[in-house]
Amino acid sequence: MHINEHGAETELFPVDEPEGLRHLVGHIQDAVVAFELVDDEPVIRSVNESFVELFGYDREDVVDTPLNDHIVPEWLADEADTLDSRTASGAINYRRVQRRTTDGLREFLYRGIPYPSESSRLDGFAVYTDLTEINRKERQLQVVTRVLRHNLRTEANTIEGNAAQLLESLDGEHEDAVRTATVIEGRAERLLGLAGDAAQIDDVLQSPRSDAAPLDCVPLVRAAVEGLRNAHPEATVDTDIPDSMTVSAIPRLQLAIENVVENALEHNPADEPTVRVRIEPSESGRWADIIVDDDAPPIPPMERNVVTGDADVTPKHHGSGLGLWLVKWIVDRSGGELAFEDSDLGGNSVRIRLQQE
Structure with missing residues (x-):
């Protein structure tokens, strides 16, 4: 709860909503914004503590001001306008977006939820789940996995091929060399097996539940x-x-x-x-x-x-x-x-x- 410029108390939910629901939204880790649509533009009426922590803006600086002015990069203004129009029409938004924080751009899962209520001036809620680190690690892992798989398979094929040629060229008088070449060939086969397993795992992990x-x-x-x-x-x-x-x-x-x-x-x-x-x-x-x-x-x-x-x-x-x-x-x-x-x-x-x- 806080006091707006008109001296009125504002909360994420109106006071007639269940206390437990207001308590939950106030303490979840996702950033939540309660907004009113003014000329189809979301104006912040309240934010929870996670919004302050994730986006870095002081509550007093953002309440009763347009949400997009603070968090939407100018090159994504058209995307934000489209989402706002959907909210104004009563549609729920669900999209991965880039938004501006005081520390720069971050990636979020955004949910825009209309809140039709005659007893409240609130028109909806915007919920932001920070995906920045998850997405970054996912992309890094994909790059490393694909490069390693390709190089591992290529090098293992080369080793296996040369080991096979070496075995063909050796005769029974070179038992130690034959034994060594056989070990090399076996290890190359194991590497190829690992590369195959890695490809199958990547395929499985990319499949949705x-x-x-x-x-x-x-x-x-x-x-x-x-x-x-x-x-x-x-x-x-x-x-x-x-x-x-x-x-x-x-x-x-x-x-x-x-x-x-x-x-x-x-x-x-x-x-x-x-x-x-x-x-x-x-x-x-x-x-x-x-x-x-x-x-x-x-x-x-x-x-x-x-x-x-x-x-x-x-x-x-x-x-x-x-x-x-x-x-x-x-x-x-x-x-x-x-x-x-x-x-x-x-x-x-x-x-x-x-x-x-």
């Missing part, structure tokens, strides 16, 4: 298991799955299942590894679990905790590869949960829990 849709996960499990049985004929891969189970997930769910099963096989030193894949409904019937059990060496607790979010990512603790991260983010995008337990087969039990549809 709205991609999640009802799908039958049983055919996906069958396809994943059959492909890995063919790739690992020495392994035993059993299934215990129903005829169908509809869950909410993104289309890349099969990729997550393949990664979990493949991880169980490739990290098992046994000559004949065993994996069991189950699909079970939860007790409530609202969730379905895709469970992969193995007899492989346990995944280190720190690696489990880093992937599930129970431990922080650090230079020493970040996971040994990208496969489990890919699974984690596919499950997250599907609105589900990834969990690790001990298996009755003596190894790991990886659970993908998804909402039933």
